[in-house]
Amino acid sequence: MSRTSRRRPHCVCEMVPTQVATNLIVNREKPPFDNADVRLAMAMALDRKSFIDILFEGKADVGAR
Secondary structure: OOHHHHHOOOOOOOOOOOOOOOOOOOOOOOOOOOOHHHHHHHHHHOOHHHHHHHHHOOOOOOOOO
16 A cells, blocks of 8 residues: 555545647757658657557547547
8 A cells, every 4th residue: 555545545546638749759950860761760660559558557548640
């Protein structure tokens, strides 16, 4: 049992979807990200569902591409 749950056992933390976008931002001025093909490959290789599951513990949705 965590220290917080011992102090406040009646409290519930609930994660709800918001209208906030989460982005993976790279510096397009610095190598290797100054190459458009590298950026495209990175975007295509990213497992968006896993990215969301890790960041938001599965409590968010993947947005439009």
